[in-house]
Amino acid sequence: MFDAPNHLANVLPTALASAGVIALMYRLLAPYSRAWSLLTVLLTLLTAQLLEKSRSVCLDQMVALLCVGSFYLLHTGERLGSRLRQLAVFPLFILGFAIRGPLGLIEVCAVVCVYWALSKPGERVRQVLIHGIVGLVLLAACWWLLMKLARFSGGDAFADEVFKMQVGGRLDESGEPFYFYFQLSLYRYFPVVPLAFATLFALRHRWPERWANEHLQLLVRFGGCGLMILLGLSVPHFKRAYYILPMVPMFAAVAAYGLLHAQGWLVGVRRCYEWLVAALPALCVVVLFVCRHAWHKQGYWPEISLPLMIGVLVVLQAAALIAWQRAWRLVWLSLIALVAQWLLLVTVIEPAKDLQFDTRRFVSQVEALRQAQPGPLVFVDLARDTWAVRYMMNLDHDEQPLFVGRHELEKLAALPRPSWVIVSRKETALLKGAPVEHLAPSYQGRLNDNPLMVFLLK
Incomplete structure (x- = not known):
């Protein structure tokens, strides 16, 4: 499809x-x-x-x-x-x-x-x-x-x-x-x-x-x-x-x-909830400025119109004030709060996380190297159900990578040549005594915000 x-x-x-x-x-x-x-x-x-x-x-x-x-x-x-x-x-x-x-x-x-x-x-x-x-x-x-x-x-x-x-x-x-x-x-x-x-x-x-x-x-x-x-x-x-x-x-x-x-002290809990959801659009404005300050310096801030975003949240805050006087106040306030939260998530938080936890850039760089010199992918001490899935999601073709556990490093010597070996930077000590120990990495990058090293084993 x-x-x-x-x-x-x-x-x-x-x-x-x-x-x-x-x-x-x-x-x-x-x-x-x-x-x-x-x-x-x-x-x-x-x-x-x-x-x-x-x-x-x-x-x-x-x-x-x-x-x-x-x-x-x-x-x-x-x-x-x-x-x-x-x-x-x-x-x-x-x-x-x-x-x-x-x-x-x-x-x-x-x-x-x-x-x-x-x-x-x-x-x-x-x-x-x-x-x-x-x-x-x-x-x-x-x-x-x-x-x-x-x-x-x-x-x-x-x-x-x-x-x-x-x-x-x-x-x-x-x-x-x-x-x-x-x-x-x-x-x-x-x-x-x-x-x-x-x-x-x-x-x-x-x-x-x-x-x-x-x-x-x-x-x-x-x-x-x-x-x-x-x-x-x-x-x-x-x-x-x-x-x-x-x-x-x-x-x-x-x-x-x-x-x-709500009855008894639960009425107070309901009142706290009502105040929280009624003020959520205004809180989202505060979160917007905090996130911009934290992410802009690191290059994770997405390209959005800040005045437009603030304007929409102000309109939602005004709608919350109107809904406070209406019947079904709990439902209307919750709906407005959901719209504000969803807007912040979709336009700011998720795009920023996509930049921070990017996988496409790493995969495209490794695949470019593999096109120049074809060879199988080998993940060293990287889980099948996390690393491989994230890598495969960015491919336009099926791939069957090889996996080598931390206690199976002898398998590296039997790999077909050439092979592209991927290992976490913090786990490079595992390569001691392996065929790639003295090789310089062909590429270093981040997959899902985790630093990885790529070696070409000839």
Whole structure:
């Protein structure tokens, strides 16, 4: 369709997954309250981490779609009495594995199990056992098939690397502490996670009412699924900020309910939120000047019209002042804040990050060298699922690079000649005793803001 890899082709699957998440959340909540559904959508999009990842390559956003999709199928199946909808979650388990490996299947299965664990006492144990056992069987079958394919494609060495990538590396003791995601929640997942925690704590005394109140039952299930993702992914030491994206729409629904039905001290929390989103366009102006001062000196400032940008933000600030007096104030203020945040992200922050974390310049320089003297690409101690992906995204043809681990440096001597060897500048000590040890680098540059060296091995 796109003939060659380009930015649209790269990010389109993630963008469609994000749109699917938004659509499903709206359809889930619209039958209960239009304000609840709209505010949930806006809070989801106001989460900076989700909004940013929706415009990039992010498999976890696809897992988020599967988690929300499984929740939607179970809930609507329960309401409509459709057994077929409830059984349709099992193919999503397999799809989760296909997209994200064992982690994808486990997340989707866990959402389903938590959903049933928070149902009525008469059926929850049986449903949790059924879905948990089926999930475990599917996980074992998918893992067996993956290992068979890995051995068929690259032998035992490649299968061991797949195991390390999918399981061993995530359980390694080196990594982030347990509270890493809770810390992230204070800024990258703000305001959704703090608001959701405040809502769950404020409404804790009403939880027993959920059997007679469908709104509360839905709220508790959303909260339980979000907490499961947050706590469950905090256990492995290997963590990334975007791994917990599937919890965002769940917690957004909880936070929106708390803002719309605030009582007691939660009214003060709602007032703080209203003031924050009402002032966000003005805060964006401040951020604009701070970013310009920091990035202009380093050459990362994008070519934009500063007066025009400030003018648009001033108009949005005026609109926020008008919306303060209107009905549905929470929804209108959140919408205006989202427009201001999106404008700043798309016109300033993302273009500046593209300049800072540029990959195209490095790839084009290396490819020019390879055209003059063709030879295979060799990545030394660089991960397959990060460095290679970033490099390949900038090519207009398929490429099969070679990978040499830090404990496999003897393979460098057996490489076909000529070969283009790429190694991180901070890892050049690994080359001691290797054939490229005394070679001068043919090119030095930065890939995704990481300094790399390129050697021609003849």
